[in-house]
Amino acid sequence: MQTRTDPPQRATTIDWTIAVWRLRIFFRLIAYLVRHTLHGKLGVAAAVILTAMMAQVTLNGFLKPLPPTVAGLDGLLFVVHLWLLLSASSMILCQFAKAFLKNRDDDPLVAHPALFAASARNRVLASIPQVGIIFTGLFFAYFWQQLADRLDNLWVAIPVHLVTTALLVFFLAILVGSFGRILLRFASQRGIRNPNVLVNVTGGVAMAIFGVLLLAIIIANDKAVGALESIGNSIAVSIPIAMIPFAAALAADEGRWLALMGWLGLSALLALWGLRATYRWSLVAHREIPIDLASPTRRVFQSVFTGLRGKWLPPGVWAFWRKDIVVPYSREPKRYLFHQVNLLWWGIMAVVLAMALRNRGTINTEFADTIPVIITIFAMAIIAMQNGLNALGREGKELTWLRPLFSGQQLFGRKLAINWIYVLVHSFVYVTVVYAAVTATSLGTSISSLLLYATGTGTVFAALATAIGFLLPDFECGKSALPGSTTVGKGIYLLGALLLIAMTGASHLLLIAGVADAGFFAGMLTFGLVCCSVAFVLIAAAAFRQYQGMEI
């Protein structure tokens, strides 16, 4: 009996297995066609554009007054927009990966293709936070304020602001990425072998573009409203994908649940697409800008190690100061100056733009006065990151020389000390420059508040950056002034820094606008300080534990 019943069962099992495998092969074929063929990529692009167009159509209904929302809907809208925010973030990451990482494979560089791609990519990645946060934030305030204000609901408006800002950063990244690709091809055709040329050309062109933009705003002061509005309309038409959050919000607001589910489904697909493209990237540290292409030339340098020691600091602090700060910058002063000029340039431009927007009545006086504070804190975050995240990673294999001498706590203490000194020295310079811009533009930010914010946040940023750099080091990064931490480490720091910047800026705005009193302000800052202290202690403790068991 068994011999009669077994063969059909086996046949069913085999058929089922074959069917499953056929299905898997079919889906793999689709995935391959979508990801690796021209028509597949065009299909994805068409789908995204069609989605955006549908959102655009839906938005036509947005221009009418919205019905009053009920309280129960607020929570749902908040969740919806958080989800959309995640989706948009994934898309941004995906586009970053597509635009910059893939250059390794398909750029026609004969010699060191990865080198040029890495150089351009890192340059762009370093510029994106500055350009993106400052300019999209300010332009958003101008172009999108009216549209977003139509959503007469705080819980909807905040995520919409966030998503829209993120998407504007994304489109700016695409523009910069496209320019990068053109630059790489140009370099390939001209036989340019020095990435410094690419870096300088990119930086120069970016500064020139925004310089012209700023000049145009100032010159066309009276005519700026109409001109900028028309630019804003063009941007709104050309980036219809940014309408998805609005469309979803509207669908939820009006109770069109099927449409809402459709938007959520599309967002989920986009999120999956983005995550799939970027998860490998997020797990490893990307290499920093490789500067030395040619064989090093022999040059002679005067020793900066004089044997002098500070009396008030633990032994070794000044030795690390000379090794990590003085030597790299004094040997390559152009690089140091480029960093500083770049940072100060964006700060000054943002202050001037704040003045222009205030004069046009786009933003109120209190908001304009808060911008220099945010700019100063932002500069502190950048400068603390440059010498904090690579606190351990920059040692590389040379850590073998330090390991016998210092425990984790001792080495950490010395690195933290030099980062604090570095950040505090620069805070005075930045405050002076920003205050000069504030005075020239008749903004009302006081030098004492700038100094207080700069030194206070600089101290916190330096501590956090050094701790994260110790916990998540990238030992392949041997350069100073470059964040030598893993991608996760950089992400954690940037996230924490942005939160701190936003919280401090918002507290300052509420205080000077008279919305909150000094007690609230002090409470907010104390809360932030306690949170940062707890995070610092936890990260540092984990880093010490890791250092003790570290193998070189």
Added chain:
Amino acid sequence: MSDRRPLIEIDSMTKTYGDKPAVQDLSLTIDAGQIFCFLGRNGAGKTTTIQTIVGQKNPTDGDVRINGVSVGSLEIHGEWKRLGYLAEQPSLYDHLTGREFLLFLAELYQVDPSRLSWVEESLKRFELESEADAMIRTYSLGMKKKIALLGA
């Protein structure tokens, strides 16, 4: 009978890389002043053992003690300070000059400034004087090894 403890004690040390054993149940004792030669086949675990002694690797099992202090304890840094180790492939701060590298280590080891003339004398003795102010990255392998030896 002397009550002095051995300078280096390895006590049933095992070191594995993943599933692959590099050193298994090694025990040995080295006294102060003793010249100890460490021989073995390729892959026998000689380098791993030395790296474990100087703190570059951690023993998977067993213990290593220097002057009676276990390498797993926080007090070990005081003992490691007194050891010198020249690796096969020396890792040096190649953005420093040879002179700066030695002065940097001297500062970390808190060498008295009055004794820093030792650096100049050593550079001269090792025939590195003319290259002492050039960056280490421009050195040949032999010169790098000389600087590493001086550093150790």
